[in-house]
Every structure is written in structure tokens, then in C-alpha cells.
Amino acid sequence: MSGSSASTPFSFRVRFGGCEIEVCGSRDEVMRTIRELPGLVAGVVEAFGAVGVEAASDVGGERGSVSSVLPIVDGVGSCSEAVLRLLGSDWGRLAPRTLPELVEGLRANAVHYPASTLSGVLAWLVRRGRVKRWRTERGYVYVVGAREGAERACERLPIERGGMLEGT
Numbered sequence: 001m002s003g004s005s006a007s008t009p010f011s012f013r014v015r016f017g018g019c020e021i022e023v024c025g026s027r028d029e030v031m032r033t034i035r036e037l038p039g040l041v042a043g044v045v046e047a048f049g050a051v052g053v054e055a056a057s058d059v060g061g062e063r064g065s066v067s068s069v070l071p072i073v074d075g076v077g078s079c080s081e082a083v084l085r086l087l088g089s090d091w092g093r094l095a096p097r098t099l100p101e102l103v104e105g106l107r108a109n110a111v112h113y114p115a116s117t118l119s120g121v122l123a124w125l126v127r128r129g130r131v132k133r134w135r136t137e138r139g140y141v142y143v144v145g146a147r148e149g150a151e152r153a154c155e156r157l158p159i160e161r162g163g164m165l166e167g168t
Contacts, residue, residue, distance in 0.1 A: 070108040079113050079121045080130075082106055087131065087144045096134075096141030 010027040012034065023033045033040075071089035076082040086092050086105045097105070099122070103115055113121075122142055125131035132145045 070105050073106075073109045073111065076111060079111075079117060080125055082109070082111050082113075083118070083121060083125065083142075084130065084144070087142060092144065096136070096143050098139050098141055102142065 008027060009024070010030050011022060011024040012030050013022040021037075023030045025033070069091060071086060071091045073082055073085040073089075076085060083102060083106075086102060087097065091105065099115060099119060102122075103113075103118060106113060106118070122131060122133070125145075126133045126142075130145045132143050133140050135141075
């Protein structure tokens with residue numbers, strides 16, 4: 001075998017969190033691309049940060065779209081926890097979310113609950129005061145309740161001990 005490594009097929013795959021990158025080509029092309037990867041990733045982040053990902057909703061036969069990036073919700077233990085994480089994310093705070101949008105947000109995270117289950121969980125969270133709901137022309141929309149928002153804000157506050165702020 002007297003062929004050069006430049007013509008031999010070569011691939012490199014790596015996973016970062018929920019993203020996976022695969023580079024294929026000759027070994028020289030792949031190595032050159034890996035060296036350029038920080039600039040390429042910065043360009044992709046900039047492009048998608050400006051454009052967003054379009055998530056379509058279909059409520060009552062009308063098509064509307066909300067341009068946003070679906071959040072990543074890892075390690076959820078229950079449907080209610082997944083819903084609260086979705087609604088508490090930047091995506092959930094960007095605009096009130098409908099049931100179909102929440103179903104799509106869960107599906108994008110490989111968390112599969114039927115709409116009927118999700119509807120029951122949302123009703124329970126509304127009764128508990130953890131989620132607020134109101135009717136619009138798009139149907140019912142949901143946001144994190146005042147109680148849930150206050151609890152999240154308290155989690156970020158430093159703890160005061162003996163006149164000193166802990167961690168300062």
C-alpha cells in the first residue's frame with residue numbers, strides 16, 4: 001500500500017453536551033478543520049443566535065410561529081419537573097407557551113408525554129400556583145407562576161450569616 005494519508009478517508013466525531021460534531025475527509029483536511037474549529041463554532045453560534053430556531057405551533061387550525069431556541073432539559077424526574085424547567089428557561093420566559101409548544105419542547109429533549117398527560121399536569125401546576133394560565137386567541141397559554149419565580153430568585157441570592165454575606 002503506497003497511498004498517501006491525504007487520500008485515505010478519515011473521520012473525527014466528538015460530542016459536547018447535547019451537540020455532536022463529525023468532520024470527514026482526508027486526514028489532512030480533517031486536521032486542518034479541527035485547527036479552525038474554534039472560529040467555525042463561533043460563526044455557527046453567532047448565526048444561530050441571531051436567527052434562532054423556528055418552532056411552529058398549530059392551534060385551532062391556524063399556523064403561527066415563534067422564533068426561539070428550544071432549551072435543553074436534562075435529567076428530569078417527572079413531567080411536572082420537565083414543564084417547570086421549560087417554562088423557567090429563557091425560551092419559556094420569552095413568551096407565554098401553548099400546550100403544543102410545550103409538547104414540542106419536551107419532544108426536542110426526548111421527553112415523551114402525551115398531550116393529555118401534559119394537560120393534566122399543567123392543570124395541577126396551575127392549582128398549586130406554580131404556573132399561571134390564561135386564555136388567548138391561540139388557546140390557553142402558560143408561564144411560570146409568581147411563587148415559582150420567587151423561589152428561583154431566592155436560589156440566586158447570597159445567604160447572609162452573622163452580618164457577612166457568605167461567598168464574598
